[in-house]
Amino acid sequence: AQKVTQAQTEISVVEKEDVTLDCVYETRDTTYYLFWYKQPPSGELVFLIRRNSFDEQNEISGRYSWNFQKSTSSFNFTITASQVVDSAVYFCALSEANWDTDKLIFGTGTRLQVFP
């Protein structure tokens, strides 16, 4: 069965602190995709990153970085030097590459609050 666990319900940090959001997934497939989405207070879902199961290279995009480790089934997200604008709910999601189903299985989300 597919499952995504985001154990951190809520994290509060002060601006400029680094913060890591954890994501652990379960799947029986060898081919799958992992995603992170951001949901700011305005409510929309903003795509951040997509990773396939064959690419374990870490990725950095500005202040954002992602650590994908198949050995621990984790896909963690780190924000460096956090800013107030980073305050949002962040969702990790899993999708299995099946021809007839392409749904995203979401974690329960981590609410990040960055205080000035």
Next chain:
Amino acid sequence: DTAVSQTPKYLVTQMGNDKSIKCEQNLGHDTMYWYKQDSKKFLKIMFSYNNKELIINETVPNRFSPKSPDKAHLNLHINSLELGDSAVYFCASSQALAGGQYNTDTQYFGPGTRLTVL
């Protein structure tokens, strides 16, 4: 300019009514989806359509009926609304499932429709 749009943004209605939410994407994608986000922020797939054909139906009550007049549109009609239908409904689209390729593409979401049933 908007990639995935939904109307209306807010919908307040009485129990028992029938309502529709419209979704349009101008990304040229083949696949569209409906997701439901409940009051605890949990997101769950409801339906997906590929080129106007139903692909996924996640045990959603029959009161929910998606309709895809063309691949750029996926509307959601809800009959006999219940209190438990109150949620935010998100439409999404992706370029996945083209010709049976095993390549999960990114899903891009609309702004959401907040449905409140009184």
